[in-house]
Amino acid sequence: MRKGLRYCLFVLFLISTLQVFSQLSPGELSSAHAHLEGMKNCTSCHILGEKETTSKCLECHTEIQQLINKKEGYHASTEVNGKKCAECHGEHFGRDFQITRFDKESFDHNLTGYQLEGKHRKITCVDCHKSALIQEKISQKKGETFLGLGTECLACHTDFHQNTLSANCTSCHNQNTFRPATGFNHSTTKFALIGKHKALECAACHKTSQKTGKEFQQFAGIEFESCTSCHKDVHENKFGNDCRKCHNEFSFNEVKSISRFNHNQTDFPLLGKHQSVNCKTCHKTSLTKALKHTRCTDCHSDYHEQQFVKKGISPDCKECHTVKGFSPSNFTIEEHKRTHFPLEGSHTATPCFVCHKTENRWNFANKGTRCIDCHENFHKDVLAVKYLPENDCKSCHSTSVWSEIQFDHNQTKFKLEGKHKEINCRNCHFSDQNQTLTQQFTNLSPSCEDCHEDTHFKQFEVNKRTECRRCHTSSNWKPEEFNHSNARFKLDGEHVGLDCVQCHKPTDGLIHNYIIYKFEDITCAACH
């Protein structure tokens, strides 16, 4: 037995020298618990006399204890409730041992209290359960735990809105996709989308920029009180900044209240006839599309078809017309006088259309300045060419009065004298025969009787001709040239003082009565 005792002591010595007591551990601890390696630390996890370690585990892993107390998380789920830690989490299996291991494909994440939906179901565990996202202070090393993640979106996801919107992401987004924000209802904002705003891409209003070095799309704090916050004021504030007075959200071009629109606030105030023109007449495609309006021809066609072009440039309509109407024109006589054909005389009183309107169409083409260009040669070939050289009416007529003839009759064979100077040309050169006006300028007889009526009924006819000039002059019809002394009955005595009528009595009872100047019987008895 002494020999056996020696063996025992030898063995104990051997064990102590080999420090094998430090090898009491059934196996190396995992890396997470490596700091608990060694005999002194056994009771850090184990309770002497008891196999159970759960209470010791939870002494360190307080975050799990807290979750269990709060009945939150996987460890408070029905699947785990009542289990000991060691049933799922082995130890003493070496540094590389996974204390926490489970079938990630079949794990029911609902048990954690955070239901995976949408894309969360497709990603891998480590996409979320990674050290960078663990914010809570927990006993386990980051990267080796599934704890410590917040359930709010921003615990994992970057706040794309950079704290400009609510932290409750799910009020707008779902777990299927970040874009579009299907849960977002623009109607719940202060700016409900109406009309074409509905069809717009969000980015049209919510611009993307760089903020704090990151892409940032602004959703909050966008000015929307005035349309011009987003839209360019094409009217350059001429109509105020309340665009909705005229426009609506359905169409910029559909002006909702044209009657209220004050066109006079534009660069083109509506005056005259423009006031009664329908908007569409000018604004054919769009009421808001800018129209050229510096020249009338920007809208109006050139009625005159470039008849007024000078040096290739047409004068604008307003030089002659006003917005009150095309007619009458404000082209004055004075202005006409500055043309190639200054209006004079009767031309000034002649309506424009007389000269410039043919077949119901105004025509201002240069017709020529000669009378014949407008007027018909009334005399045709009746008048001798020498008195109408080159059909120039001005040789006799003036523009003042047609009937005012400036013809020097003395150049003819029949010089005008006496009353002939006073009478109208027509009296001699025109005759109305059978209601047909006949003119005659040539071959007119210089004899009085060819023009004048013989009121004496051939009493003084000699050789079948009555020579009026024997008694009369062209000054008047008084027989100034008559000398009773040259007659068969010479006046003397009391006869001298008598009125002619006392002797020369008119006939009576004839269709045409006349004064009898020539008596067949000149004896006293014939009268007395």
Next chain:
Amino acid sequence: MSGLAHKIYLFSLVTITVFVFIYLAVYGTDYYLTDHDQRFFHDQNELLKPGGFIGHGAGIIGALLMTVGVFGYMARKRFRSLARLGVLKHWLEFHIFLCSLGPVLVLYHTAFKFGGLVAISFWSMVAVVVSGIIGRFIYLQIPRTIEGRAMSMNELNIKKAKFNADLKTQFSLDSAFVELVNASTISEDDLYKGTFFSKILKRLRFEKQQFKLINTELRTRKIPKSKEREILRFVRAEIVLGRRIAWLTTMQNYLRYWHVLHLPFALIMLIIMIVHIIIALLFGSTWIF
């Protein structure tokens, strides 16, 4: 115990040991082939882990078997009061059985995970088992009486002389054949040169050649087959006897040395096993209790 009963007894012991070894190996193949750090997640972990129902049970039963096997055999050998209790040879066989089955069960208790303090116990156990096998070999090389007592050199020489005489008288073989057989049982000094194992191998190779020569020689004598087989068995026994006589001194020395090794390993194993059990109890591993 009759020869047959003894054979049945031995067969039963071996069968139990082999069955347990194979059964547990087959039952836990998948588990035991799983990496250590993955076993926790194995379906059989709760059963086959060292603290599991089967694993822990195997450890407890194996430890008990070894304890009984070691201390029972020690007691039988050391306490006079037990000296008449059964045949020592049978005790040794039962000792070997218990200390084979026990380590087999302990082996499965370890789940083939050898580390920590208890590994010293395990490897000590392995050392004890291996040394036991070697010891058993050495033990067998020392001829013994039917009770198991080691025979002296004189007794062996007498026995060998009787063998020679029997060859001549019982099988009517000539002197030349007997000489041939004797030549196969030469003393160790004639052959042994080199290391321990090379000496053994040389001896066994020599004996094999001699046996083949004897066999050839025996056939030239045209002896009936049945008798020939009996002679060969007889010759083989004589060759073995000769070998054992040749190795007797050496083996006796080896057996002495072996005892010096075998027991300390057993003690180391037992002490650490006790420490292991205490620690296990301290940490609440009480198996089914």
